[in-house]
Amino acid sequence: MQDLIDRIAQAADISAETSRKAIGIILGFLEKAGPEDKVAEVFAALPGARELVDEKAAEKSGGMLSGLGNMMGGMGAAMAALNELTSAGLSMDEIKSVTQELVAYAKEKAGEETVDEVISKIPGLNQIV
Numbered sequence: 001m002q003d004l005i006d007r008i009a010q011a012a013d014i015s016a017e018t019s020r021k022a023i024g025i026i027l028g029f030l031e032k033a034g035p036e037d038k039v040a041e042v043f044a045a046l047p048g049a050r051e052l053v054d055e056k057a058a059e060k061s062g063g064m065l066s067g068l069g070n071m072m073g074g075m076g077a078a079m080a081a082l083n084e085l086t087s088a089g090l091s092m093d094e095i096k097s098v099t100q101e102l103v104a105y106a107k108e109k110a111g112e113e114t115v116d117e118v119i120s121k122i123p124g125l126n127q128i129v
Contacts (some may be wrong), residue, residue, distance in 0.1 A: 011097055018089060
């Protein structure tokens, strides 16, 4: 997982710690909003993914919007994830860069077809990747 953290930090020009947080947020969002079986395949191909998501969940930094996101389903989860990413100090350009690099890495590890299926099942995600 450290290679992914470093790769994203360099690509988005952010710190490794911010990269780590962003990856945890995005993977947590995918887990909430994506197809369970395909997301499980992606997680299996990314050693350390579960730990990052669990670490992020333990922080419980999402606040009210995170809870609202859970109640509103996929679109609400996307809003909550975006809020968490901006709260972590990321600009919209950095969020896009992190997301694109994470998707590229996931495709390398889990396969393009699997990742594309996850993306296709989450409304609006294909617009930023």
